[in-house]
Amino acid sequence: MRARLLSTTVIACALCVATATPASARAPDGNGEITFGRYDPALDATTVWVARPDGQDQRQLITDPSSFSDWSPDGSRIAFDFADESGVHIGAISPDGSRRTTLTTEEGVQETPDWSPDGRWITYGAMDPTLPYFSTSIWIMRSDGTDARRVTTGGFDVEPVFSPDGRRIAFARIVEESEDGPQVNSLHVVDVDGTGERQVVAPRAGLEHPDWSPDGRWLGFDINPGETQLPDSGALVVVRPDGRATHVLRAPTRDLRFFKIAWSPDGHRILMGCFDLGVQRDRLCTSNAGGGNVRLIDLGDDSWVNFPAWGATPAR
Numbered sequence: 001m002r003a004r005l006l007s008t009t010v011i012a013c014a015l016c017v018a019t020a021t022p023a024s025a026r027a028p029d030g031n032g033e034i035t036f037g038r039y040d041p042a043l044d045a046t047t048v049w050v051a052r053p054d055g056q057d058q059r060q061l062i063t064d065p066s067s068f069s070d071w072s073p074d075g076s077r078i079a080f081d082f083a084d085e086s087g088v089h090i091g092a093i094s095p096d097g098s099r100r101t102t103l104t105t106e107e108g109v110q111e112t113p114d115w116s117p118d119g120r121w122i123t124y125g126a127m128d129p130t131l132p133y134f135s136t137s138i139w140i141m142r143s144d145g146t147d148a149r150r151v152t153t154g155g156f157d158v159e160p161v162f163s164p165d166g167r168r169i170a171f172a173r174i175v176e177e178s179e180d181g182p183q184v185n186s187l188h189v190v191d192v193d194g195t196g197e198r199q200v201v202a203p204r205a206g207l208e209h210p211d212w213s214p215d216g217r218w219l220g221f222d223i224n225p226g227e228t229q230l231p232d233s234g235a236l237v238v239v240r241p242d243g244r245a246t247h248v249l250r251a252p253t254r255d256l257r258f259f260k261i262a263w264s265p266d267g268h269r270i271l272m273g274c275f276d277l278g279v280q281r282d283r284l285c286t287s288n289a290g291g292g293n294v295r296l297i298d299l300g301d302d303s304w305v306n307f308p309a310w311g312a313t314p315a316r
Contacts, residue, residue, distance in 0.1 A: 031264045032313040033095060034271060035061065035069040035078055036284060039304035046306060048080050050095055053271070053286060053310070055298040061097055068112045071311030072119050072143070075265075078311070079103070079113035079122055079143075090124055092143070095311070103145035109136060114161045119143060121192075123151070123160040123169050138171050140192060151194045159209060163241070164216040167192060170241070172210055172221070175203040182206045182227040187219065189241060200243045206230045209260040214267035216241070220249065225257035225275050236261045236272060236291060250291030258285070265312040273306055282306050 034053050037046030038060075045065035051058040061069075066082040079092045088109045093100040104110040108127035115122055122143055125136040128150075138160045141148035151160075156174040163170065168189050176184035187201035187210055201207065206224035213220065218238040225234035234257025236250040250258055250272070260273040267289060274285040274296070281304050284297040299305055 030313040031266055031269065032071075032075045032311040033057075034284075034311070035071070035080075035307075035309045036299075036305050037067045037069075037307035038299075039306075045083070046304075048078075048307075049305075050078075051297075051299065053297070058299065059097075061093060061095075062091075067307045069307065069309050070114045070122075071309060072115050073117055073265075073312065074119060075312040075314040077143075078309075079115060081111040081113060081124075087127075090122070090145075095314075101145075103141065103143075104148070110139070111136075112159045115143070116162045117164055117166045121162075121166075123162060123192075125158045125160060125171075126150075128153075138169060138190070140169075151192065152190055152197065155188075157188070161210055161212050162192075163189075163212055164214055168196075168241075170200070170210050170212055170219050172208065182224060182230060183208075187221060187239070189219075200241060201239055201246065206233060211261050211263060212241075213238075213263050214265060220261040220263070222259040222261060222272075225252065225259050234258055234275070236270075250287060250294070253294070256285065256294065260306065260308060262308045262310055263289075264310045269310075271308045271310045273308060284308050 033050050035050050038049045040047050046067045048062040048066045048069050050061045064082040066080050069078050069080040077092050081090050086107050088111045090104045090110050090113045091102045110126040113122045113124045123140045126139045128135045128137050135156045137150050138152040138157045139150050157171050160169045160171040170189050172185045182205040184203045184205050185207040186203040188199050190197040206227045210221045220238045222236050223232040227233050234252035235248045236258050238249045239246040255277050257275040258272050262271040270287045272285050274283050276283045285294050287294045
């Protein structure tokens, strides 16, 4: 299952938001549950599940083909992308499976949602309908699906993530695709009003799945673990948002190759995908914030799982 690739490759077979700056969210009450995609052979696709970080209390949240998910800052809602006959769209649901709503309905692709730290906005990747070929741009909308607008133009942009202060969005840009070699992507940051775009990491083979640390000091990504000929394949890499201090945070081990970094809400732990060479399948792991003390999450030995996200404990 090639689910580690950037979502556009996988799935794609208010006048201005924010000339006003989004407010910062309150501090999370603690690290809550996780969501992830589990492969369903009957659908030949993943569906979104939820569980405790140790793998206990697993339950299926979405029965449609679905993959990426993200938690609202207060842990009360989960945004996710799902496929139907008209394309890929974004919905939202409560962690107990109630109150499911559809946020985007346009034909084509709207995918990889990420919640703003104040809970008012969602950023996502969406097909550019003005182009004669398939491409996606970064968009933003209110958390109820209204006031959608495009943030980036002119690139093949995917997997946006809000900065912790809500002022910027980081995303990957697909620079080169090849059937015979690794995909080449760069890492960029743009202000939420579409200005100030700049490149943080130059085009690099295998770069994928960006995330922003909760303290705002680091952007993380991985180097595709399936492209074993690449330097740092299967490693988690971090870089300062200004492009300085790039280094490997978690190198692959003899048994595990890592991908899709996702920080815990309090910033003290990391959730990640890990390809288990022993059983030859994608699993999930946790580590401390420095990448040490890696532990496999027990989600069942027969499970292919991916697309991890970590939510806060909902306020009581």
